[in-house]
Amino acid sequence: MGNCTSVMSWLRMPSVPLRSDAGADTPRGAKASATTYSLIETAKANGVEPFAYLHHVLQHIGNARTVEDIEALLPWNTPVKKMQ
Template sequence: MLEAYSRWLLQQRGKVLSKSKLGEVITYSLNQWEKLTAFLKDGRLEIYNNRSERSIKPFVIGRKNWLFANTPRGAKASVTIYSVIETAKENGLNPFQYLKCLFFEDPKNPQALDDLMPWSQKIPLTCRVFKS
């Protein structure tokens, strides 16, 4: 289906005004083709981003609470910690316990950082969320 869509986009590109809405959509699709088809190269990627959008919904709703992010440094800090927390949740970890683990670990070498990734099997059981 994606190959057929790609062929159609390429055929239509020359027939549609680039400044029209359809032309903009065609240009956008072609420019983003690698990202659009990334899920084909890695089976862990999902076709839809619904789960990602659900993850950021509380952040968007509470954006007035994020007024400290009124500088580039504040925004970067905000997005970094938020990404760590949401990634922990997606990997079945309790974010608070996981952050404690991260803050109190002192890896002696860069390789030890792999053991601290949320998907690592070496994360302590105290960080894991067990569903009954």
């Protein structure tokens, strides 16, 4: 069945308010926060260093034109360094 403790701690993580979440009181701000949390946690779950992954995605997302381009940015498909 897997390790429920790590899943539960992952689910609770975004509930901790951060000072930088000031824009999350609007629908656009909430969506931006959810997207950021999702990118960070997906990187961590795949053993990829989160900051390096976000940097890579933000550098290349503007040039993504096809589904294949987007899939190339997924953490398991990127050349971003792994966490140690």
